[in-house]
Every structure is written in C-alpha cells, then in structure tokens.
Amino acid sequence: MSKVADLQKAQQSITHPGSGFFIGAAILGAIGKALAVAGPAGNPGVIRERAKAYAETAKAYAKASTDLGDAADNRLPNAWTGSVAENAAQSIRALANELTVSQKSLEQAATALNAWADNLEGAQSTDAQGVTALENVQKSLAHDAFDMSKAVAAIEPANTAVGTRILAAQRAESSGTRAASMLNQLAAKARTERAGQGPIDPLAALVLANEKGPGGEADGDYILTAGQLDRAEQFMSVMNGADQLAFQKLLSGAKSPEEAAYLWKALAAGHSVADVQQFDALIHPHGDDPRWLSEHLVPALGSDALQGESTTHATGLTYKGAEILDGYDVYSQRDVNDCVAASTVVASLKLDPVTMLQLTTGNMTDVPGADSPEYFKQRLQQLFIGQYQQGQLADGGQKIYPQNNGGIGPKGNTFLANQNLGKGTGSTYEYVNLDTDDDRRAAVTRIEKALDEGTPVPFCAFDEASAAKGENGNYHQMVIVARDGDRLQVYNPWGQSVWVTEDQFIHNHLNDGGLTGTTNINRPYGAELPK
Numbered sequence: 001m002s003k004v005a006d007l008q009k010a011q012q013s014i015t016h017p018g019s020g021f022f023i024g025a026a027i028l029g030a031i032g033k034a035l036a037v038a039g040p041a042g043n044p045g046v047i048r049e050r051a052k053a054y055a056e057t058a059k060a061y062a063k064a065s066t067d068l069g070d071a072a073d074n075r076l077p078n079a080w081t082g083s084v085a086e087n088a089a090q091s092i093r094a095l096a097n098e099l100t101v102s103q104k105s106l107e108q109a110a111t112a113l114n115a116w117a118d119n120l121e122g123a124q125s126t127d128a129q130g131v132t133a134l135e136n137v138q139k140s141l142a143h144d145a146f147d148m149s150k151a152v153a154a155i156e157p158a159n160t161a162v163g164t165r166i167l168a169a170q171r172a173e174s175s176g177t178r179a180a181s182m183l184n185q186l187a188a189k190a191r192t193e194r195a196g197q198g199p200i201d202p203l204a205a206l207v208l209a210n211e212k213g214p215g216g217e218a219d220g221d222y223i224l225t226a227g228q229l230d231r232a233e234q235f236m237s238v239m240n241g242a243d244q245l246a247f248q249k250l251l252s253g254a255k256s257p258e259e260a261a262y263l264w265k266a267l268a269a270g271h272s273v274a275d276v277q278q279f280d281a282l283i284h285p286h287g288d289d290p291r292w293l294s295e296h297l298v299p300a301l302g303s304d305a306l307q308g309e310s311t312t313h314a315t316g317l318t319y320k321g322a323e324i325l326d327g328y329d330v331y332s333q334r335d336v337n338d339c340v341a342a343s344t345v346v347a348s349l350k351l352d353p354v355t356m357l358q359l360t361t362g363n364m365t366d367v368p369g370a371d372s373p374e375y376f377k378q379r380l381q382q383l384f385i386g387q388y389q390q391g392q393l394a395d396g397g398q399k400i401y402p403q404n405n406g407g408i409g410p411k412g413n414t415f416l417a418n419q420n421l422g423k424g425t426g427s428t429y430e431y432v433n434l435d436t437d438d439d440r441r442a443a444v445t446r447i448e449k450a451l452d453e454g455t456p457v458p459f460c461a462f463d464e465a466s467a468a469k470g471e472n473g474n475y476h477q478m479v480i481v482a483r484d485g486d487r488l489q490v491y492n493p494w495g496q497s498v499w500v501t502e503d504q505f506i507h508n509h510l511n512d513g514g515l516t517g518t519t520n521i522n523r524p525y526g527a528e529l530p531k
Contacts, residue, residue: 003037003169010034011162014155024141024151027158031138034162039127040172044117051113058106061099068096090257094210105186112182119175123168130164137161181448182485188226188452211261213294223261223298225454228268228351231426235267243273250280255287262297262353269352270423279354282365295320296360296371297353314498314514317346317491319360319376329495330377337407338388340458342493343479344420345380345387347456350481351424359383391416410526413477417458417528425455427530434459434524440506443527450530451483459527461510463520476521490515 013030017023072092137158144150211223224232236244247267254260262283266276286292299319317331328334333342349356357363359379364370385401391412392400408416410431417429427450434440447457458479467473482489486502490510498515508523510516 002173003040004166004173006037007034007162007166007169010037011159011166014158014162017151017155021146021148023148024145024154027151027154028138028141028145031134031141031158034165035131035134035138037165037169039131039165040120040123040168042120042172042176044121044124047113047117047120051110051117054106054110054113058103058110061103061106065096065099065103068092068099072096097210101189105189109183109186112179116175116179119171123172123175126171127165127168130161130168133161133164134158178486184448185452185483185485208257208261208264211257213258213298214291223258224265224268225351226452227425227454228265231268232264234426239273246273246277250277253284254280255284256290258290258293259283259287262293265297266352266354268424269354271352271354275354279357282357282361282363285366296365297356298350299356299360314496316496320371320373330373331380331493332495333384333493334381336385336388336401337405338384338401339493340408340413340416340477341387341391342384343477343491344416344456344458345383346491346493347458347479347481348420348424351421351454387416387420390419407475413458413460413526413528421456421458425453425530427455429458429528430531432527432529434526437506440524443529444502444506446529447480447488447527448483451480451488455530456481457527457529459524461521461524464508464523465520474516474519474521476516478515492516 010030010033013033014027017026017030069092072089137154141150141154208224208229212221213223236247239247247263250263251260254263259280263276263280266279267273271279283293283297286296316329319330331342331346333339349359357365360376361367361371362375362379369375388408389400391408392404394415395409395412397404414429414431422428432439432443434443450457456479458477460475460477462473462475463471464473476492478490478492480488481491481497484499487499488502488505489497489499491497492515494516498513500510500513500515504510504512505524510524511520511522515521
C-alpha cells in the first residue's frame, strides 16, 4: 500500500475506535501505526543542485546553437557554393536546432525539478507538523488511556494531525509523479540519437530527425515522430539488397529534405518499397514545395498542430481552410454511429501519408479540383463507413451498416485499433476496462508512454448521469493523440480536439473543457492500450 493509503487506514481507526473500556488503547494503537508511516522521502537540496546543473548546461547549448546558426547563415567558406553550400548549411542548421531542442528540454527539466523540490520541501515541513501534533496527542493520552472522556477528546486532534500527514503525503506523491512524467516526456525527445542508431549515417539522421512542416516550431511539428524514426530504421535494416538500393535511389532523387522525410514516413507506416515508389511518383513533382506536401500529406497536423502545446479551447480540424460543410465539420463522423472507425482513422492518418494523399487528391495530384474540400470529405466519409463495416464484422455482427447502425463492441474496437493504428506504429492493442479511478490512473501511465512513442490511444466514454437514469448514456469513442506534461489532447470524431488534464480523465470530468459540448460524455470506461 502507499503511504497515503496507510495513513488513511490509520485515520479510519482513529475516527472509529469502537466503544467501551479499551477505546483509548485503540486510539493509541492507531496513532502508533500512523507514526510508523515514513514521511516524504528525498532531499530537496540535491534535487535543486541537479536542476541548477541542467539550467547551466542549457545556457551553454543556447550559445552553441546561436553560433552554429550564424555559421550556417554567414560564415561558410567562400569555396563552398551551390548544392555543397546548401547541404552544409542544412546540416549545420539541423545541428543548431538539435541543440535548441536540447536547451529547451533541459530548461523544462530544471523547472520541473525545482517545482518538485519546492513541493517536496513543503510536504516534508507539513508532515513534520503532523508528526509533532500526533506525538503530543500520544503523550497526553498515554497516561490516561482508560479515561473515557479524555480518549474521546483525543479523537479530533489525532484525526486532524493524521489529516495533515495525509495532505503532505499526497502533495509529495503527486509532485513526484508530475516530475517523473515530465522527465519521461522530455527524454522521449532524444530524436537524433534514435535515428542515428541504424544504417543511415549520423549526419543524414540529424537532418532527417529535424525536418518539420511549414511554420513548425523549433521543438515541434516534426514530419517524423520519434517512433517513426525507429520503425523506418528497422524496416531499412531488414530489407533485401534490391529494396535497399531502390529506396536509397528514391531518397537521393528527392527534391528536398521534406520530400525525403515523407518517404521515410511512408516506409515507417508499413508500406512496401514498391508502394513508396508509387507514392513518390505522385508527390515528386511537388517535392520542392513544402507547403503543398504538408497540405496534402498531413493536413490535420498542418492546420491544427495536433502535437502542439496545450491550449484551453476546442480546436476544429480543417482541410484547406474548410472547417464547416453542410453543417458538419469536414472531419465529422456526421450522423452515423461510426465513432470507433472515425476516431481511429483520423488518428492513423497523421501517421500514414500514403493513405492521406489518396484522401486529399484521390491520387490525382495534378488534376485541377481533385483536392477540393468537398471531394476530400466524400472520400473520408467513405473510408469511415468502410472501416465501420469491417469493425462490425470483426465484432461478430450478422448485419452491418446500413442495416445495423448500432456501433461497435470491444472486439471491433481492438480490430480497428490494430488495423488502423498498429500498422503505422508496430503496436498491438488490447482492450482494458476502466471501472475505477485506480484503473484509469494505471492506464494514464501506459497512455503517457504510448504518446511519448507517437502511438495514439483510443478510449470509450459515456454520459454517467444519463446512464444512471436508465437512458442510453451516449456511449462514444474518442482517441488521445498527444500530451503536454499532465495534459492530454483528445480527438473527438465530431471534428474537434480538446486538451483535458489527466485528473479530469481519471476522475470522470472529461467534458469540463467542452470536449463533447452539450452532450455530457464525461466518464471513460474502456481503452485500447498498446501491449
């Protein structure tokens, strides 16, 4: 049991000591158990020293990044001209960006550690006050344990003292958990190291890991997730010689680093080299147009920045500026109960540029109007429904949509998670019940790890109050696509994404930020978690 649980158990014994002649002895026994629980462990001074070291290193990285950026822009040797200079500058800028990412990560780590140190110090001080108060009650009652009136009078101060210790333990545990969560997320940003561990040379890995779409921030909006870097490397390492040569030829012929990054992304999504060749034939005429590539290969990311920093408002996904069509968001599942299919499909599209290109252009990249929002919407709806039907079949249904529009059960959920998301991430999903706060708290740990690796997590929720009244409860699937510290970005297949806190997820307050609007779907009850 945790310290909080042990203290709560002792507190329960203090407030309910029974009755009769031995009530004082029971209270003393409970106080002894409460005092036996150790206080918050750790040394705030040591933690602050580590934070200081991180902050100092961050300053050094910032200076190095500035110097490298200046070198790339102004100080390359005059003999380096044309493509040689362009490639050299590109590599130096990538290194500068890598240092900037490291700088920001170290600064965030220092902030997290200092916050943890402050909270731990405060928790230890509060706990010491509770211990002193408990010891005073223990001493005063020790000689009068069989005095009924004094024993009863000791309950309130003992209860208050243990309550003080419980608050201290909760503060220490929650702050430690937050710090660990943030440090794990920051560690997952070590992208270049992961990219450079396979057959690709370190400098090429550096450039590849740092390619971003138009308008991407220094530490975000990367074309490739860290998980995709790993996946592409793995596929490359086991290819036969002919496929390796064919893929290398595609890379060397790319018009831009962005085009090359999308080829890697297609490979990471599980497509064969032959499929990637067909894909490149379609995008190569636009390979030197980063905005065209972004708009047609990751429009959900390009217009909504699904992996950007958390905000407090709902954000509608758009394609080419078209958010509302016929009263529905362009990404909306409309009036079909295919939320399972719609949520997993949209989450998978940000991982798979080959399928996204088919949706945005119908693979008719140079036909005028083929990439219009209306055609995109039609293709997307067809994909939703096709996946919905497959999920119903996997669920054991004899009748499928449109004969049956009753949704999909756990078997269909897992089937679509593996089919739509597993292919692009290498993950195998399992359905996990979320019946209690403890279930959801345990799931959050697995969710954080999955998101740090670039793996989306679908989950199911319902309207708790509606279900309690015997109504249908508005059962609905959504998908968690990113995190920022202890905030989770949830994509609702009604066409919008909202950031919710992990506490809101754990304690059934999903809709506090307007995730599902006037339909109060607030209680998660199951999730598809990567094994």
